[in-house]
Amino acid sequence: MPDGRHSDGPTEKCGVVGVSLDGRDAAQPLYYALYALQHRGQESAGIVTHDGFQQHSHVEMGLVGDAFDEEDLESLKGSTGVGHVRYPTAGSVNASCAQPFSVSFKSGSLGLSHNGNLVNTDELRDELAANGHAFTSDGDTEVIAHDLARNLLEADLIRAVKRTMDRIHGSYALTIAHDDTVLGVRDPQGNRPLCIGELDDGYILTSESAAIDVLDGELVRDVRPGELVVLDEDGAGFDSYQLVERERTAHCFFEHVYFARPDSRIDGSLVYDVRRELGRKLWEESGVESDVVLPVPDSGRAFASGYAEAAQADGSDVEFAEGLMKNRYVGRTFIMPTQDARERAVRLKLNPIKDVVEGRTVTVIDDSIVRGTTSTQLVDLLNDVGAESVHMRIGAPAIVAPCYMGIDMASREELIAAGRDTEAICETVGADSLAYLSIDAVAEALERSRADLCLGCVTGEYPYDIEDESTDREVTRPDIGDVRASVADD
Numbered sequence: 001m002p003d004g005r006h007s008d009g010p011t012e013k014c015g016v017v018g019v020s021l022d023g024r025d026a027a028q029p030l031y032y033a034l035y036a037l038q039h040r041g042q043e044s045a046g047i048v049t050h051d052g053f054q055q056h057s058h059v060e061m062g063l064v065g066d067a068f069d070e071e072d073l074e075s076l077k078g079s080t081g082v083g084h085v086r087y088p089t090a091g092s093v094n095a096s097c098a099q100p101f102s103v104s105f106k107s108g109s110l111g112l113s114h115n116g117n118l119v120n121t122d123e124l125r126d127e128l129a130a131n132g133h134a135f136t137s138d139g140d141t142e143v144i145a146h147d148l149a150r151n152l153l154e155a156d157l158i159r160a161v162k163r164t165m166d167r168i169h170g171s172y173a174l175t176i177a178h179d180d181t182v183l184g185v186r187d188p189q190g191n192r193p194l195c196i197g198e199l200d201d202g203y204i205l206t207s208e209s210a211a212i213d214v215l216d217g218e219l220v221r222d223v224r225p226g227e228l229v230v231l232d233e234d235g236a237g238f239d240s241y242q243l244v245e246r247e248r249t250a251h252c253f254f255e256h257v258y259f260a261r262p263d264s265r266i267d268g269s270l271v272y273d274v275r276r277e278l279g280r281k282l283w284e285e286s287g288v289e290s291d292v293v294l295p296v297p298d299s300g301r302a303f304a305s306g307y308a309e310a311a312q313a314d315g316s317d318v319e320f321a322e323g324l325m326k327n328r329y330v331g332r333t334f335i336m337p338t339q340d341a342r343e344r345a346v347r348l349k350l351n352p353i354k355d356v357v358e359g360r361t362v363t364v365i366d367d368s369i370v371r372g373t374t375s376t377q378l379v380d381l382l383n384d385v386g387a388e389s390v391h392m393r394i395g396a397p398a399i400v401a402p403c404y405m406g407i408d409m410a411s412r413e414e415l416i417a418a419g420r421d422t423e424a425i426c427e428t429v430g431a432d433s434l435a436y437l438s439i440d441a442v443a444e445a446l447e448r449s450r451a452d453l454c455l456g457c458v459t460g461e462y463p464y465d466i467e468d469e470s471t472d473r474e475v476t477r478p479d480i481g482d483v484r485a486s487v488a489d490d
């Protein structure tokens with residue numbers, strides 16, 4: 001397995017936050033912000049604060065609502081701090097890798113939250129260990145914390161961060177509490193999102209602007225790729241240092257397709273608008289006449305409304321209907337650790353309304369197909385309730401390669417599109433027709449050139465050097481019959 005990736009798990013990403021307030025305790029706003037970022041990671045949640053004298057930390061496995069009670073929040077004293085929700089992509093899936101990571105050293109303390117994945121973790125860990133650093137986890141985040149702590153012993157804050165940025169390779173959006181100073185750092189290619197918000201009595205740094213909204217704040221701007229933002233300790237403002245400049249960005253397009261909340265604004269675009277535009281383009285590229293268009297909730301919704309709107313504008317009398325009902329108590333299905341659990345979860349999660357579907361031709365719109373669990377089951381379900389035909393339209397290109405940048409998107413073996421063409425995938429999921437959106441349409445909707453996006457999972461070409469990437473390229477495909485049989489057995 002290549003450095004910095006574990007073998008199985010969901011395609012979730014972590015959420016980071018940091019706040020600096022004028023006197024008010026930071027714990028509660030951090031907690032609410034983490035609640036707003038819960039979709040980005042459900043494995044653990046944590047907050048580290050600083051009261052001007054000492055650091056306080058509470059980190060637990062589980063969801064935000066379960067990880068903290070009132071007493072925990074009260075114990076987190078101080079008006080500055082950082083928080084994290086984790087979905088593991090590097091290191092163990094247990095408390096040893098839960099964040100924020102705390103490190104105490106001669107000249108102070110650090111609490112560090114990370115979204116992303118380093119691609120040179122092993123090399124850095126070996127070097128730091130040889131210099132006497134003792135690690136308590138096998139993750140990449142602790143390596144960043146130790147490297148920064150070491151640099152802080154020899155240099156001022158800005159130089160120390162710059163040195164660490166020069167040494168760590170890969171994707172990272174970081175919020176860091178260095179004593180009572182809160183910092184935000186974004187990797188030089190801006191792979192993972194990070195933005196700055198203004199609150200009534202302070203400032204916030206966070207993965208998604210929805211977390212600023214829930215605190216009734218205002219989005220100021222995105223943190224620029226390669227930029228360090230330092231919040232004033234009294235919450236009065238912030239300073240910016242452009243520490244690394246790169247010619248090209250490598251923004252992750254999948255943030256807009258699936259990960260981020262539709263109500264978040266990332267790198268200048270509202271996720272909801274981008275999804276609707278992708279849906280419109282999907283109609284333009286591969287629209288198919290049918291009686292009804294059904295979104296796959298949740299993330300397929302905005303795509304389907306854009307698709308149906310474009311179809312109707314073109315004179316189609318297709319109906320847009322919420323014909324798949326979602327059980328809101330079942331989380332994102334990738335979170336399930338085994339294929340069997342994922343299949344069961346899809347059945348629990350989505351139920352078709354027979355009356356909407358029976359005897360009709362149906363177009364199902366989803367944002368993406370990863371392992372194919374959702375689409376394969378859905379086609380069966382829709383056929384079971386009497387759909388005359390089922391056409392799948394997908395608002396992203398086919399995912400043919402793993403993600404090494406902080407999304408655990410399974411190995412090639414598990415990806416239904418790796419080593420298969422669209423026709424074979426269509427046959428595998430059992431649909432009457434299937435079409436994906438083109439990569440160019442994605443770049444157009446995001447108003448960026450292809451060269452400024454990370455498209456690794458849809459092209460297999462990465463903007464970072466990935467150790468051992470090539471060893472994962474050979475895929476032995478099971479027979480289509482075997483795949484369908486395993487679904488039918490369930």
Ligand SMILES: O=P(O)(O)OC[C@H]1O[C@H](OP(=O)(O)OP(=O)(O)O)[C@H](O)[C@@H]1O
Nearest residue numbers: 297298299332333369370371372373374
């Ligand atoms: O091909 P698969 O491996 O099944 O993965 C693709 C599905 O998983 C995601 O939904 P998910 O249930 O994670 O979350 P959502 O409710 O936000 O759409 C995505 O939106 C697709 O529906």
Ligand SMILES: NC(=O)CC[C@H](N)C(=O)O
Nearest residue numbers: 013014088089090115116
């Ligand atoms: N999903 C992420 O961004 C994970 C951050 C970090 N690589 C970890 O596994 O803890």
Ligand SMILES: [Mg+2]
Nearest residue numbers: 297298299300
């Ligand atoms: Mg979905």
